Amino acid sequence: MFELRLLCPEERVEAVGDALEALDALSVSVEDADAQTSAEQALFGEPGMPPPKEGWQRSLVIALFHEEAQAGEAAQLLAPQDFFADCRIVGLQAVPEQDWVRLTQSQFEPVQITPAFWIVPSWHEPPAGAQQVIRLDPGLAFGTGTHPTTRMCLRWIAAHPPQGGRVLDYGCGSGILAIGAAKHGAASVDAVDIDEAAVRSTQANAEANGVQLTAGLPDRAHGRYDTVLANILATPLKVLAPLLTAHVAPGGALVLAGILARQAGELKEAYAPYCQLEVSDEEDGWILMTAKL
Numbered sequence: 015m016f017e018l019r020l021l022c023p024e025e026r027v028e029a030v031g032d033a034l035e036a037l038d039a040l041s042v043s044v045e046d047a048d049a050q051t052s053a054e055q056a057l058f059g060e061p062g063m064p065p066p067k068e069g070w071q072r073s074l075v076i077a078l079f080h081e082e083a084q085a086g087e088a089a090q091l092l093a094p095q096d097f098f099a100d101c102r103i104v105g106l107q108a109v110p111e112q113d114w115v116r117l118t119q120s121q122f123e124p125v126q127i128t129p130a131f132w133i134v135p136s137w138h139e140p141p142a143g144a145q146q147v148i149r150l151d152p153g154l155a156f157g158t159g160t161h162p163t164t165r166m167c168l169r170w171i172a173a174h175p176p177q178g179g180r181v182l183d184y185g186c187g188s189g190i191l192a193i194g195a196a197k198h199g200a201a202s203v204d205a206v207d208i209d210e211a212a213v214r215s216t217q218a219n220a221e222a223n224g225v226q227l228t229a230g231l232p233d234r235a236h237g238r239y240d241t242v243l244a245n246i247l248a249t250p251l252k253v254l255a256p257l258l259t260a261h262v263a264p265g266g267a268l269v270l271a272g273i274l275a276r277q278a279g280e281l282k283e284a285y286a287p288y289c290q291l292e293v294s295d296e297e298d299g300w301i302l303m304t305a306k307l
């Protein structure tokens with residue numbers, strides 16, 4: 015493999031990236047050329063949302079090619095283009111052989127929810143003292159336990175085990191909350207998502223964890239549940255207020271995440287006709303809001 019490295023201003027990143035893909039690059043990635051320096055720029059979006067910009071003020075665009083000749087040709091073809099005006103080629107080099115699987119795996123360590131409750135990738139042994147373990151590998155669906163919103167929901171489940179209850183995980187992603195609820199004694203768990211890939215991922219992860227649940231599109235949710243968990247984002251959570259609260263049994267619990275601390279007021283207001291939401295946990299600027307119905 016060979017990589018072609020280009021330095022581009024933010025406004026050229028999209029055009030240069032499209033051109034590299036048209037020139038048969040196997041992949042194109044973009045990094046902050048000033049990363050790890052005092053000029054580094056933070057650039058991130060809310061989970062599930064696209065980042066607010068295509069690139070950084072000074073972006074390092076890296077294109078991967080099978081052959082050195084393809085990378086060289088791409089460099090020659092790009093250089094005279096108008097859209098390449100403020101860009102320059104900063105390198106063309108062979109990519110050293112790496113054990114990519116091991117490299118990726120090394121980035122995912124077991125995640126502690128409580129001293130007894132852990133999320134553990136399949137290539138790790140559970141830590142000593144782990145009594146409840148969810149085995150989960152990173153995949154396409156959101157929910158590996160590394161995001162604060164997921165961790166807060168799992169902490170809540172550990173502190174309020176849904177023993178013998180009926181649980182709904184609305185926006186299940188990888189199914190991590192549904193599996194966590196099943197492992198904490200729920201009698202039955204329904205997990206739903208608008209994304210079919212998430213539904214498939216939930217089914218596969220439930221099987222790998224030896225737990226029984228029903229996964230499907232949102233219309234699979236039916237009736238009342240003792241616990242309704244929804245880690246989505248503030249805007250859909252506000253729209254879903256009548257639907258989610260209608261699924262909570264009298265005396266049941268509603269647990270909402272995906273909410274930034276500054277959004278607490280608007281969520282309370284949206285849910286006020288149905289229940290009284292309270293902030294019950296906070297981590298890294300994200301909050302968990304819960305209510306008893």
Ligand SMILES: C[S@@+](CC[C@H](N)C(=O)[O-])C[C@H]1O[C@@H](n2cnc3c(N)ncnc32)[C@H](O)[C@@H]1O
Nearest residue numbers: 156157164185186187207208209212245246250
């Ligand atoms: C932030 S992820 C949460 C995943 C997992 N429950 C967790 O806590 O890590 C949000 C999930 O909600 C799903 N989602 C977004 N809007 C939805 C909606 N209106 N109805 C159902 N699911 C939705 C997304 O497809 C995504 O899988």
